[in-house]
Amino acid sequence: MNERKHTIAVLVNNQPGVLQRVAGLFGRRGFNIESITVGESEEPGLSRMVIVTVGDEHTLDQVTKQLYKLIDVIKVVNLSSHPMVARELALIKINAEPGMRPEILGIVDTFRAAVVDIGPHTLIVQVVGDSDKIDAMVELLKPYGIRELTRTGVTAMVRGSVH
Template identity: 80%
Template sequence: MSITKHTISVLVNNQPGVLQRVSGLFGRRGFNIESITIAESEESGLSRMVIVTSGDDKTLEQVQKQLYKIIDVIKVIDLSSNPMVARELALIKISSEPSVRHEIIGIVETFRAGVVDIGPSSLIVQVVGDSDKIDAMTELLRPYGIREISRTGVTAMIRGSVK
């Protein structure tokens, strides 16, 4: 069995402790959560978790079955088995003396990102896109001196038809 990356959407009741129960289930099954986002959904009282993890298909199937045993879990969808849109946001603080800012801004513009703060010796850049785009931009900015990175984690949904 091959290990693949999975993006899972979990619709849950918006209740205290749900995040802990869901993340605990992944830990007990030996799955590492690479990314997790959670916020209110389109339905009042429900939240949507988007979880990115890696594993073989058989283990993922077992995790999905176990998730349904958690009383506050309403629906589980393996988004990665469908065409999907996935995005992440990152803020990157870069050391930036005025003499090299034009080089950094050139990289930022190439990735259709933006400078959201300029300080005396640093810039904060905001980039939105898939994880590979953010990783690529980070690598190009690394030689300038990355001071800090904050990433939201992936959020995703199935393209096209309503599910």
Template identity: 75%
Template structure:
């Protein structure tokens, strides 16, 4: 079994300490969390965590079983096992003197991103999309000088009919 990325949706009670207990479970098992996003869900009093981790299918099965042992965990779904929509937001501050800006704006347009701030010597670009889109845009902006880079982590849903 080869290691691959897994995107897991975890529906939990909206209670203090739940995030710490869920993330601690991964750490105790020696599994790295590549990204984790947490926010309100469609049900009052419940939050949804979307966790991306790398491992084999056995690891995923073990994590799922352990998550269900936590009292505040309602449902665990391996989103990556089905067709899904995954998105991230990134803000990238790029060194851009006025003479370089047309080139940088060309990259921004290509990725359907947007400039959200213009400073005397830099631009802040917002890009929304799949993680590989953000990685590709960052790679093209590197030669200009990335001064700061911040990304939200993946949020995702299964495509199509409600599950």
């Protein structure tokens, strides 16, 4: 079985219960959802879900066919089969005594991140990028003591004018 990461965009009617039905379908097929983001799309009344999951091509094809059977699903696109732009946002609250801040700010600058809150003993850093960039920044900030971490999940779209 050749499992790999897939990023799928699902255009759906903005109706109660759609997210639950889509997520349930993945669970029944044995797909773990690594991340899922949902928000309004360019079409009024429609939302776009971007789902990151791991599985083989056959199972992904089956999930796609099952998604189309859900009444509120309009369109399914396997974004990872095309050149795509994918981004995630993370907020990271770290221990930051005043003497350590210049060192931490060096890391923040290197990653083109931003300090969005300064407390007496902490900083909250915002970083935007692909998942690998965020993972790398988290690893570099761990020695300072991460108090809290939250990530949005991946959002993505195909490059150029393909879709």
